[in-house]
Amino acid sequence: MAPLLDVEELKVVYPGPKNLWGRSRNSVHAVNGVSLTVHPGEALGLVGESGCGKTTLGRAILRLIRSSSGRVLFQGEDWLQLSSAELRGRRRHAQMIFQDPNSSLNPRRTVGASIGEALEIHRLVNGPAGRRTRIRELLTSVGLPEDSEGRYPHEFSGGQRQRIGIARALAVEPKLIVCDEPVSALDVSVQAQIVNLLQELQGARHLAYLFISHDLAVVEHLCGRIAVMYLGRLVEVGPSREVCRSPAHPYTQALVSAVPQMHADGVPRLHLRGDPPSPVNPPSGCPFHPRCPVAEARCRTEPPLLRSIGPNRQVACHLAV
Amino acid sequence: MSLLEIENLQIDFRSGDGWVRAVDGVSLHIDSGETLCLVGESGCGKSVTALSIARLLPTPPARYSGGEIRFDGRDVLRMSSAELLQLRGKSIGCVFQDPGTSLNPVIRVGAQVKESLAQKDRALATDAEVVRRLAGVGIPAPELRARDYPHQLSGGMQQRIMIAMALATEPRLLIADEPTTALDVTIQAQILELLVELKQRLGMAMLLITHNLGVARSVADRVAVMYAGQLVESSPASQLVGSPRHPYTRALIRSVPELGQTGARLEGIPGTVPGLGRWPTGCRFAPRCVQVRPDCSTRKPDWLETTPDQGVRCPYTTA
Numbered sequence: 001m002a003p004l005l006d007v008e009e010l011k012v013v014y015p016g017p018k019n020l021w022g023r024s025r026n027s028v029h030a031v032n033g034v035s036l037t038v039h040p041g042e043a044l045g046l047v048g049e050s051g052c053g054k055t056t057l058g059r060a061i062l063r064l065i066r067s068s069s070g071r072v073l074f075q076g077e078d079w080l081q082l083s084s085a086e087l088r089g090r091r092r093h094a095q096m097i098f099q100d101p102n103s104s105l106n107p108r109r110t111v112g113a114s115i116g117e118a119l120e121i122h123r124l125v126n127g128p129a130g131r132r133t134r135i136r137e138l139l140t141s142v143g144l145p146e147d148s149e150g151r152y153p154h155e156f157s158g159g160q161r162q163r164i165g166i167a168r169a170l171a172v173e174p175k176l177i178v179c180d181e182p183v184s185a186l187d188v189s190v191q192a193q194i195v196n197l198l199q200e201l202q203g204a205r206h207l208a209y210l211f212i213s214h215d216l217a218v219v220e221h222l223c224g225r226i227a228v229m230y231l232g233r234l235v236e237v238g239p240s241r242e243v244c245r246s247p248a249h250p251y252t253q254a255l256v257s258a259v260p261q262m263h264a265d266g267v268p269r270l271h272l273r274g275d276p277p278s279p280v281n282p283p284s285g286c287p288f289h290p291r292c293p294v295a296e297a298r299c300r301t302e303p304p305l306l307r308s309i310g311p312n313r314q315v316a317c318h319l320a321v
Numbered sequence: 322m323s324l325l326e327i328e329n330l331q332i333d334f335r336s337g338d339g340w341v342r343a344v345d346g347v348s349l350h351i352d353s354g355e356t357l358c359l360v361g362e363s364g365c366g367k368s369v370t371a372l373s374i375a376r377l378l379p380t381p382p383a384r385y386s387g388g389e390i391r392f393d394g395r396d397v398l399r400m401s402s403a404e405l406l407q408l409r410g411k412s413i414g415c416v417f418q419d420p421g422t423s424l425n426p427v428i429r430v431g432a433q434v435k436e437s438l439a440q441k442d443r444a445l446a447t448d449a450e451v452v453r454r455l456a457g458v459g460i461p462a463p464e465l466r467a468r469d470y471p472h473q474l475s476g477g478m479q480q481r482i483m484i485a486m487a488l489a490t491e492p493r494l495l496i497a498d499e500p501t502t503a504l505d506v507t508i509q510a511q512i513l514e515l516l517v518e519l520k521q522r523l524g525m526a527m528l529l530i531t532h533n534l535g536v537a538r539s540v541a542d543r544v545a546v547m548y549a550g551q552l553v554e555s556s557p558a559s560q561l562v563g564s565p566r567h568p569y570t571r572a573l574i575r576s577v578p579e580l581g582q583t584g585a586r587l588e589g590i591p592g593t594v595p596g597l598g599r600w601p602t603g604c605r606f607a608p609r610c611v612q613v614r615p616d617c618s619t620r621k622p623d624w625l626e627t628t629p630d631q632g633v634r635c636p637y638t639t640a
Contacts, residue, residue: 192577196589274461
């Protein structure tokens with residue numbers, strides 16, 4: 001099956017401050033050569049700590065920010081080469097849900113207006129009556145009362161606002177939704193509702209997700225495959241179960257062991273010392289080597305490539321087997 | 322006698338022209354050397370309860386309208402300001418969620434730690450002691466870091482500075498309000514391990530506020546669960562997770578995905594947390610409870626205590 005999304009060697013560089021001669025120094029390589037695929041109807045989880053570039057990657061894929069090099073093939077077509085008019089026509093196929101539903105909804109527009117705008121831009125409805133029916137249908141499908149249409153975002157709770165964000169993304173019948181930490185700002189009881197909703201919608205509408213999160217347990221629950229990111233690069237990709245049960249990369253191992261477990265005794269075992277290094281000055285060789293408990297001499301000089309270690313499993317580590 | 326005893330605490334906040342109750346009849350106790358976790362969702366009153374212990378709530382807008390807080394047998398609510406300074410400076414240490422806003426941005430971190438040391442004993446406030454304390458909370462190259470400003474440190478390092486400051490006076494009780502919520506998981510694991518290790522080394526008691534049941538389970542001796550301003554369940558940590566008794570606790574546990582348990586649908590809790598002062602009459606959890614009975618919406622459930630360490634606010638518990 002051809003992938004829905006095929007990202008090849010994508011790089012995003014944020015230029016640093018310019019010096020006297022107009023040259024930019026200290027550029028940040030936020031995304032440093034990432035390749036990944038998402039198949040139709042599949043949920044791929046993208047996990048990593050703050051500053052690893054996961055949000056930048058998500059936005060670069062949707063061309064919300066400019067990439068420096070690489071390709072983003074969506075249904076075989078390179079989105080990075082499209083003109084803005086061409087891109088506008090394609091936008092409905094790939095949507096985004098943001099972390100903070102408060103700042104991603106216009107507080108001065110009614111819920112109906114926010115959802116309806118996309119319908120009009122892409123000419124998906126005929127006349128005000130059709131528009132209204134469609135908006136009501138969308139609101140019901142995300143579990144909101146039909147009469148929410150005329151109300152303003154501030155009248156809703158955080159969880160309900162996230163539902164509005166989901167309804168807005170669904171309005172244009174996308175094939176892919178990039179979800180950027182959609183449940184991180186929510187209380188756990190509400191988080192579960194939204195996770196369940198996303199799961200139901202995925203099944204019912206054959207949606208593909210790129211689900212960005214720092215919460216490994218939520219990602220394992222919702223996604224079939226996981227990609228782990230560290231300092232702008234993917235360090236491990238594989239089926240969620242296998243990655244969480246037998247992580248191959250030392251960083252993934254540390255990440256898994258750091259999750260506090262309800263049904264286990266004692267403080268999580270700790271493998272890592274120190275903080276993630278700055279992406280302005282990434283370490284030579286493997287970006288993880290200064291914190292890695294098993295690093296060897298060659299890890300300090302040779303950057304490891306993402307290589308296969310089994311069916312559907314890839315890891316970027318010299319030592320993993 | 323416990324180190325800290327809170328009895329029937331009631332705290333109101335001014336809102337518009339009336340008062341709304343944020344904490345409604347909370348009773349807690351912490352023994353010396355014990356770790357109690359206070360768990361709940363946003364707006365349940367857990368932080369307000371924690372802040373009230375060292376009288377850190379500004380009054381107004383807050384008002385202590387009932388109950389008692391006794392620290393080491395002394396009534397905190399009747400202390401003079403001089404006594405309160407003593408209490409905050411020497412007996413109780415506090416660590417908050419966001420170290421970035423708790424540290425003074427224009428003073429070097431070493432000087433801030435030194436200031437805390439001076440509260441205990443002027444003779445202790447030396448550069449050598451500051452370096453020793455920074456090393457004690459696991460800060461690499463402490464001589465150099467002492468000269469940094471807060472913005473030059475990462476979130477995890479800033480939280481370590483906060484912990485060094487809170488522990489400068491060797492308090493008997495450390496109150497930590499969501500100390501790891503703003504941090505990444507690998508850093509969270511480091512900070513939790515540090516807190517547990519320091520607690521054991523110094524023999525102090527700890528009140529940890531968190532919304533994360535996994536965190537509570539891994540560090541607490543006992544866990545108290547709050548909902549809408551009240552305690553709904555209190556139990557030894559292992560029992561609370563293994564055999565929760567209150568329907569809210571049970572639902573909360575089933576709402577959180579756990580590593581290695583894929584597939585099953587998350588239970589979630591229907592509806593949302595009721596807003597401050599808009600609490601239902603009768604049982605406050607009744608509108609969201611899956612095991613609700615007809616009289617739950619009218620009858621106020623009492624706190625049923627089985628042992629001093631264990632209680633639940635629901636007359637229909639199964640366990």
